[in-house]
Amino acid sequence: MEIVLLIVILLLLVLAAFLLWKIHVLKQDIYRFTKNLDTALNTMLSGKKLETRPYGEDDLWGMIYERLLRLSNMYTHKNKEISEEKELLKELVSDISHQTKTPIANVKLYLEMMEEDKENIPEYMKKLNLQADKLDFLLQSMVKISRLETGTIKIQKQKLPIARTLAESIAAVVPKADKKKVQIFAECDENLMLDHDKKWTGEALFNILDNAVKYTEPGGRVHISVCRQEVFTRIGIKDTGKGIVPERQGAVFNRFYREPEIHDSEGIGIGLYLARKIITMQNGYIELESQAGQGSTFKIYLPNTD
Structure with a gap:
């Protein structure tokens, strides 16, 4: 009877030791998982792209990292698109400013000349109309460019x-x-x-x-x-x-x-x-x-x- 009791106690001690070891391993896994997740999220928040996953596909972190990697790629791609669109908009505004400068200056000049030389108003009106047509054509063209470049217009074949x-x-x-x-x-x-x-x-x-x-x-x-x-x-x-x-x-x-x-x-x-x-x-x-x-x-x- 004493032998059976001793065996039971030993088994309980072994089981307790196993559970304590298992809890320790689980804590380590949780700590490692939390640390890896924190590192990955900080990398994404800093605007950097996650590296290709060096983990096995069978473990939990590997599956989570795979999804984070896909999310990171999408995030990086979207940021790139936004950056390109901002650059296009910047160039477009710069081009509009540069290209409209001359016809607008000409319009102002002809208006001043009309005030000083009222006898030739019809001639100045013709020149004003030409500058207005040029501005209209320019702005219409810029609208076409911006719509094509930003994808507003879709090609329908x-x-x-x-x-x-x-x-x-x-x-x-x-x-x-x-x-x-x-x-x-x-x-x-x-x-x-x-x-x-x-x-x-x-x-x-x-x-x-x-x-x-x-x-x-x-x-x-x-x-x-x-x-x-x-x-x-x-x-x-x-x-x-x-x-x-x-x-x-x-x-x-x-x-x-x-x-x-x-x-x-x-x-x-x-x-x-x-x-x-x-x-x-x-x-x-x-x-x-x-x-x-x-x-x-x-x-x-x-x-x-x-």
């Missing part, structure tokens, strides 16, 4: 005849071309279907065509060709204008870029920038081939519907 979109863009530049006696030729299969945003693709094509007519001498030509290739459909716009030297060809797609020799002509230098932005948003791209004095060829590539 539909399977439509590209000839119809092209025809509307050509029609918009015909009056200007007629004044300069610039001939426009177009080759396009009327039944060629292409997945594209009709409105914004038309805007991009118009901008390129408008530039082609603007910088082509009177009596010149603009030739448009559309060719379906294996992966992309290519829209080529070739003019007989002044051309662009190779070292400036990359810059012509920059916002507000204007070549030195055309600063006095109409325009503010955002047409090609918008065109490339619109085509890029449709997973396409634009190529430029040109030589000074030999005209330019813009090739717009849009992915096929297949």
